[in-house]
Amino acid sequence: MFSTLESKLGNRLVLPNHDAYDELRKVWNGAIDRRPKAIVVCESEQDVVDAVNFAKEENLHISIRGGGHNLAGTAVCDDGLMIDLSNMRGVEVDQAKKVAIVEGGAKLGDIDVATQKYGLVTPTGTVSKTGVAGLALGGGLGYLRGKYGLTCDNIVGAHIVTAEGELIYVHENNHQDLFWAIKGGGGNFGVVTKFEFQLYDLGPEVLAIDVMYDYQDVKSILTKAQEFLENAPDDISFNITAMMLPPAPFLPEALHHKKVVAVSGLYAGDPKNGESVIQPLRELAKPIVDQSGVIPYEELQKKLDVMVQDHIPVYGTSLYFKDLDEKTIDVLLNKLENAPVPTVLSQLWALSGKMNRIPEEETAFAIRDASFVLLLDVMVMPGMDEEVCKQWVDSLYADLLPYSHRNASYLNGIALLESATKNTFAQNYERLLSIKRKYDPSNLFRHNHNIDPK
Template structure:
């Protein structure tokens, strides 16, 4: 079979005996160690279509790699065909129409670099090395979420390779059912080889919030953050992170191993006007450090990269909350305090503004009324992976009763049928109908899967 693949796809095929095989099958999460039958490194949409046709012809499972950043390692499968888009990273910008044409393997950094040449941006995430495809297809939250919504909300068109290997152009007027489904429905319906994103005036310099508080003030800060959010303008998006600082040379020795609460975020408007608006976020307790200031947007977008290093085993989970009342805050802080290692990264992102003004059925992304999202990444560094995995599951189960509709953000949690159905809620049945139309055989199933047979 390998010879058949090589005959049809030539040098783009990487097999287990290839010197680049082990490097190419790696994904961001070091806990994932899967070995595909072969890897196809695609350069064009035609390569992608050919790979899909060949995989279905040979009855091989398919995994699709964009950036390879999902905690569940969905970019790679055992014994199947890994279709690798990571070389397809071209970004073209139409500044007049404010549209970015983005290939499916592009990272957030690729997009920001190209669009900021015209002082434009589209909402993405907060780690620049993330691939845009997986992020956008299942939501996409970043510092522009309050002003301009989610990444999926800003998809205005796409090229999609279907399970039959057909290349379709989709938009509101072309294959509108598929267009609706890819704006939050994940990779269930095909491989998106090109996105068209709406752009907005952003930068080149923005007001970036960056305050560090002592962890002992965490409860007071979270209570104040809930109140602040009720009157916050759409221009403000902020994240609250609890972590123990590592003993690294660029930090003062007094902060080594210090548990802290960090507030990071952005004012998506005129920086000078934003200083007064975010002042309260900088005065919620006595700061240990405050590096808030006006910086390049591209710098802000890569500021958190160091917090999520490559090749480290990671176990993650996610839940939404309607409100951070005292009981919920006590439960969250209790779980943080029980972490078995200092490498737990626990984030609460404030939600509101434009992302919550979009009707629930406008896209598959159904959680449009939560006020906070919890994102947890436990890095297994210096502690047994099983212990980390068990703690993350315990945290999820323990906080589930406090959560909003028991729903999770699919970009930040492992694979589960129940998690998938709960996230899509009222939109799930409509997604099943689209799945039956475009992928009745469930070819694209290494994801938060929508099973067309159920």
């Protein structure tokens, strides 16, 4: 079956009997254990074309690995063909046009290193190990969302291998429908081998917000943060994280196993002008630790890496909220206080500024009117019961759904769920469906928050 593909790819085709197979099928989330029929480790766009054409001929469905960081483990499939882009990590910067040309396997850290040489940035996420492809195609929330929008808002072009095995270049004047669809529509439409992202002047030094409070003050912190958000300038984006600190060597012993609320973020303007602007976020309660200050942008982008360990089983969910009224806060906090394990990471990301001023129909990413998004993950450490953790996450989603905004979720932060997909694409769903039927009528690319063309 694979002999013709092997003749083209050689050792870049990895079958189940290959020594590297088990390592290559691993993804970030250790709860995912899937066995594709073959893995193609791509080194070039031609490799991707060959892989897609083979899958089409052999009637194999395709999963696409960029960074392999998706919660739902969509990079790897059972019984299909896994296209692995992780060796395609090149980043070129066109300083004159202020555009970064980024290969589909690049990670956020790759982009930051390349662009910061020129004092430039593009909005990405907050963990440098994340792959840019899945992040961008599903939205892309990061510390520049208020000033410059989402990652998907800053795609100005892309190379895509379609289900027909064609390599095409999409931008605002070429394949306009597909260009619109990849701005938040996920991996439904093809393999993006290269992105072009808009760049902006920022760095190398930026003003970071990094404050830690006692968990007992969580209610007043959420209330005051919401008040601050009402008049927050575009320059500020911030996240609120409730967690129990691990007994990690990099933490003072007094903080081991302590429940805290961390506020982290960025002032994306002149740091000298930002001190007074961020001050209210440093006074939401009495701080335990306040490390806010001017640091290199690259350092800020790596700060949360330590919290995101590889190959640990993780169950998570997400919901948007228009506002955090008392009932919503009470339901969330009651669930958190009755969590079955201590390894719960509960984040509320404040949403404002540029990302919310883009009209809903301008991109496939439809949720432009929420004030917060909940991103909740449970890490299942050795000795913990995976099924209990999964059931608790599902129950939290069910309990909070009636209070959510439009029953929608940030799709990069939730397991595959058809109702969540439809609710989140909202009024854009039918348009996405017609584009899916045009470019992938047989649903070759189905391992994603799928828009089923049938």
